Amino acid sequence: MMAWLKRNWTFIVGALVVAVLVHVASVMAIPRLVMWRATGLMARNTGYNTMSHAVRATWQSRTIVRPSPDLLYSSCPFDLDSTPRDALHVHASGMPDTYWSVSVFDADTNNVYVLNDRRAKGESVDFVIISGEGDDTLGDSGPPKIWVPTARGVVLFRTLVDNEARFAEIDAARKHAACEPYVPQH
Amino acid sequence: MRLFLKCLAALVAGTALGLFVTWLTIVRGASGDVVNGPWRTSLLTGSTQSGALLRASVALHGLLALNRSETIYYTASTDSAGDALDGRCTYRLTGRDPPARWWSITAYGADDYLIATPSELYAVSKNSIVRRADGSFIVTVLRNAGAVDQIAVGDGHFSLTLRLYNPAPSVAADPAHAALPTIERAGCT
Numbered sequence: 001m002m003a004w005l006k007r008n009w010t011f012i013v014g015a016l017v018v019a020v021l022v023h024v025a026s027v028m029a030i031p032r033l034v035m036w037r038a039t040g041l042m043a044r045n046t047g048y049n050t051m052s053h054a055v056r057a058t059w060q061s062r063t064i065v066r067p068s069p070d071l072l073y074s075s076c077p078f079d080l081d082s083t084p085r086d087a088l089h090v091h092a093s094g095m096p097d098t099y100w101s102v103s104v105f106d107a108d109t110n111n112v113y114v115l116n117d118r119r120a121k122g123e124s125v126d127f128v129i130i131s132g133e134g135d136d137t138l139g140d141s142g143p144p145k146i147w148v149p150t151a152r153g154v155v156l157f158r159t160l161v162d163n164e165a166r167f168a169e170i171d172a173a174r175k176h177a178a179c180e181p182y183v184p185q186h
Numbered sequence: 187m188r189l190f191l192k193c194l195a196a197l198v199a200g201t202a203l204g205l206f207v208t209w210l211t212i213v214r215g216a217s218g219d220v221v222n223g224p225w226r227t228s229l230l231t232g233s234t235q236s237g238a239l240l241r242a243s244v245a246l247h248g249l250l251a252l253n254r255s256e257t258i259y260y261t262a263s264t265d266s267a268g269d270a271l272d273g274r275c276t277y278r279l280t281g282r283d284p285p286a287r288w289w290s291i292t293a294y295g296a297d298d299y300l301i302a303t304p305s306e307l308y309a310v311s312k313n314s315i316v317r318r319a320d321g322s323f324i325v326t327v328l329r330n331a332g333a334v335d336q337i338a339v340g341d342g343h344f345s346l347t348l349r350l351y352n353p354a355p356s357v358a359a360d361p362a363h364a365a366l367p368t369i370e371r372a373g374c375t
Contacts, residue, residue, distance in 0.1 A: 011196040018200025019207065026208040030242035038249055057300060059308075065298035066248050066347060069308045070290050099288055099351055103252055109245045110234045111253045116352065156250055160288060160351070162313055 031109040038064060039077035039154055048079040049088055051179045056161075072171060074157040076179035080131050081151045083181035087138060090155050093124035096173035099160040104129060107150035128182045129155070142184050155179055212242045220361045224268075224369045225260035225348060227361055247298055248347075254358050258286075260348040265369040271327075271346065273301075273339045275374035279325040279346075281367030285354035288312050291367070292347050293327065293339045303338035307331040325367070329375075 005012070039048075041063045046052045053074045057067035067073070080086045090102065095117065102125055104113040115125065126143045131151045138145065159174040161167055219240075220227045230236040231244055231251045244251050251259055264270055265277060279291065290311035295301045300308045315323045316335045323335070327346070331338035337346075348366060350357060357364045 008192070011192050014193070015196040015200035015203065018197055019203035022201050022204025023207045024238075026205060027212065027238050027242045030208075030212065031245040034245040034249060057308075058306060059300040059302035062299060064249055065246070066292075066294055067300065068290060068292055068349060069300065070311050101252065101256055103250075103256070105250055109241060109249060110236075111251070111256075112234065114252055114256045116256060118352070154250065162288070 032107055035105070035107050035109050035153070039152060042075050042077040042154065048077050049083060049179060049181055051076045051155075051157075051177055053175050053177075068158075070161055072159045072161060072174050074159070074174060074177045076155040077153075078129065078155060078179065079152050080129065080148075085138060085182055085184070086130065086132070086151070087145075087182035088129040088155070088179055089127075089143065089182035090129065090177075090179045091124065091126045091143075092157070092177040094173055094176045095120075095125070096159060096166075096170040098162050098166075098170055100158060100174065102155065102157050102177070104146060104148060105154045105156065106148050107152045110149070112148055112153075113146050125177070129153075138182075138184060142182075208242075211239060212246060222260065222362050222364060222366055224262040224264050224266050225366050226262070227258060227260045229254045229258070229358060229361060231259060254353075256352065258350045258353045258357055258361065260350075260361075260366060261345055262348070262369055263345045265371050267371065269371065271339075271344050271369075272374070273329050273341045273344055276329075276372045277327040278370045278372050279327060279367040280322065280370065282322050282365060283312060284348070284350055284364065284366060285357055286350035287352035289351065290349050291325065291337065292349070293337045293344050294347065295340070296343050296345075301338065301340045301342075301344060303330060303340050305331050305338045307334075307336055307338045310335055310337060326372075327369075 051074055057069050061067050078088045099117055101114055101116040103111055106112050127146050128143045129146050129148055131148045157177045161170055228240055230240055233253050290309050292309035293301055310325050314334045317323050325335050327337045327339055
C-alpha cells in the first residue's frame, strides 16, 4: 500500500486538486444554472419581458421549488439585452388591500430589490430596471431606476390571500402588475 | 500510454470526488447556520452578501427567497428530538403566533415541492389555525389531514418551512431565540 502511494503520489495530489477545482466551479455555477432553467421555464409560454400570473400553487406546480400556497405569484422573467433601450418598465396600480411585495432577482439569485405594500404606502408600483452601465440616454426623468448586476433575472410579485372569501377579488387585482420593455416618453 | 491512463484516472477520480463533495454539502446538506430548536435559518438568504455555498443551497432548495428585511424562512427537517420528519408518523406543532405581520408553515416533500395528498392541506397560517384560550395553538401534521389546523404530508420524508413575512426586528436581531413552535412526534404507524 505504502509503495503504491509513493509510486502514485503525484496523481493522487493531481486528483485532489481537480476535486477542489470541480467543487468550487460547480458551487459557483449552480445558482446561475438553476436561475437560467427557472427563467426559461417561466418564459416558456409568454416569453421574456412580459408578466404572467400563475395559478395558485398545488402539488402540480413544478416551476419553482418550495412555493407558498397562501401566495399568488406573478412573474416577469427579463432579458434586458433583448429590449430596445436595455431597460424594463415594471408597474402596477390598484394592487389588492393585502400584503404584497415586488422583488427583483439577478441571474445569480440575489434579491437586489424589494418593495412591499406598506413601504409603497398605497402608491402604485412604477420603476425601471437597468443593468450594466445602463443606457445613459434614459436620463433621470421618468420612473426611478433600479440597477441590476446582470441583464437577465426575474421580477416577482407575491400577493397574499389572507381571506379565502376574497380570493377572486385579490386574484383579479394582482393582475394589474405588468412589465414591458421601457421606452421613455419625450 | 500508461502515463496517459494514470492522468485520465486522476482526472476522472478528481471530478467525481469534487461533484460528490458538492452533492454532499449543497444538495444533501442542511441549509442555514442559525439553529432554533428543530428550525434552521440564515439571515443572509437572498442577500448579495451570502457566500457561494449558501447561494447555491438557496438556488436548489429555496429559489427566489426574499432577503431578511422582507421575509425570514426557517426550515425543519427533524422534530424537536432530532429525528427526521417522516410521513408515517404524526406530529404536533405547539406554539404561539411568531412575531411577524404574517406567518405560515408549509410542508414539502424530499423533492422540495408541495406534497400530493387527497386533502391538499399543504399549510397552515396565521388566519387558519385555531387558537386556545391562552392564545397558543396546536397544529397536527400527519399522513392524511382533514381539518384546517392540520397539514397533510403523505408517506415519505418531508420538511417544514416557517415563513415570517415582515418579521419583528427582534427576530432578525436574534433568530436563534425567537419563540417558534415545537415539533413533537405523537406516534408512528
